[in-house]
Amino acid sequence: MKYRTLGKTGLSVSVIGMGTWQLGGEWGKNFTQPEVNAMFARAQALGINLIDTAECYGDHLSESLIGTAVKGQREKWIIATKFGHRFTGFMKRSDERDLPDVREQLDASLRALRTDYIDIYQYHSVRDNEFDNPSLWDFLKKAKKAGKIRHIGNSISGGLDLRYQTERSTDADVEVLQVVYNRLERKPETECFDEAMKQELGVLARVPLASGYLSGKYKPGAKFTGNDYRTTQDPAKVEEKLKEVERIQKEEVPAGVDMAEWALAWCLKHPAVTAVIPGCKSVEQVEKNARAAELVA
Ligand SMILES: NC(=O)c1ccc[n+]([C@@H]2O[C@H](COP(=O)([O-])OP(=O)(O)OC[C@H]3O[C@@H](n4cnc5c(N)ncnc54)[C@H](OP(=O)(O)O)[C@@H]3O)[C@@H](O)[C@H]2O)c1
Numbered sequence: 001m002k003y004r005t006l007g008k009t010g011l012s013v014s015v016i017g018m019g020t021w022q023l024g025g026e027w028g029k030n031f032t033q034p035e036v037n038a039m040f041a042r043a044q045a046l047g048i049n050l051i052d053t054a055e056c057y058g059d060h061l062s063e064s065l066i067g068t069a070v071k072g073q074r075e076k077w078i079i080a081t082k083f084g085h086r087f088t089g090f091m092k093r094s095d096e097r098d099l100p101d102v103r104e105q106l107d108a109s110l111r112a113l114r115t116d117y118i119d120i121y122q123y124h125s126v127r128d129n130e131f132d133n134p135s136l137w138d139f140l141k142k143a144k145k146a147g148k149i150r151h152i153g154n155s156i157s158g159g160l161d162l163r164y165q166t167e168r169s170t171d172a173d174v175e176v177l178q179v180v181y182n183r184l185e186r187k188p189e190t191e192c193f194d195e196a197m198k199q200e201l202g203v204l205a206r207v208p209l210a211s212g213y214l215s216g217k218y219k220p221g222a223k224f225t226g227n228d229y230r231t232t233q234d235p236a237k238v239e240e241k242l243k244e245v246e247r248i249q250k251e252e253v254p255a256g257v258d259m260a261e262w263a264l265a266w267c268l269k270h271p272a273v274t275a276v277i278p279g280c281k282s283v284e285q286v287e288k289n290a291r292a293a294e295l296v297a
Pocket of ligand 1: 018019020021022027052053082124125155156157178206207208209210211212213215217260261277278279280281284285286288289
């Protein structure tokens with residue numbers, strides 16, 4: 001594994017982290033605790049030390065599975081979670097960003113994770129006017145002082161212009177940004193990365209496999225079924241992506257290199273990016289994703 005310093009936080013994070021939306025049950029599979037334990041034990045053995053989860057991957061379900069899996073090993077992990085929603089069903093959430101809601105969510109996340117501190121507490125896809133909330137900034141600062149939070153992060157919605165919230169990061173005590181970044185989605189290169197470097201922010205690249213499409217295993221015409229988030233995506237746009245992936249696979253991925261590993265290493269080439277957080281569904285995927293670190297300079 002390789003490690004990098006996460007901006008001003010000073011935290012040394014593995015360049016490959018664990019994305020865990022999958023554990024909430026919205027990716028065509030429900031997880032048992034023994035399966036999750038095995039994934040995290042293998043990740044730890046491979047040197048991965050960074051976990052990204054959220055309040056609404058199931059109703060604190062992903063956090064709860066992680067809390068049990070890392071019990072007794074808490075200090076070996078850097079855990080990033082988020083606030084701003086309540087899970088209400090498959091691909092359904094209510095927006096909850098008012099102070100009493102966030103206070104409740106923080107305590108619920110600590111309980112689910114079976115910990116007394118969160119390393120990185122992230123805004124979860126909030127709107128610009130919801131981000132500009134001095135009483136929320138003050139609450140988060142106090143939670144930091146109380147030791148419940150070590151650092152504040154901001155996972156900016158992919159649907160927004162990234163500039164507004166990126167520019168205000170330091171004023172809001174935000175030290176880490178999380179953005180959608182992959183070979184098919186390069187918006188952060190123009191809207192966020194220069195400013196992130198100027199402010200010395202850590203950057204986590206989420207959706208680094210473009211929801212799995214950049215693994216190269218899905219061909220044009222692929223269909224998703226059941227409780228898989230990808231059934232909710234526009235089929236025409238998915239088809240367009242799969243055609244582009246096919247072209248990239250032929251023209252850009254070196255012969256003999258696994259495309260998923262190549263796609264993760266591709267994100268890590270940009271100097272602003274600290275780590276990638278691919279979502280994982282099995283021990284095998286954890287192993288393959290960890291192997292991508294070998295392709296990183
Ligand atoms: N708003 C936010 O803050 C936000 C939004 C989205 C995601 N995130 C975070 O970012 C993480 C990553 O994003 P994501 O999970 O949406 O997308 P992703 O990482 O681009 O894709 C994950 C999917 O790719 C497939 N995969 C993973 N490793 C693979 C491998 N080595 N070979 C082949 N296929 C592989 C798996 O699905 P299949 O095997 O079923 O294809 C997996 O579910 C999430 O887990 C979450 O922690 C945050």
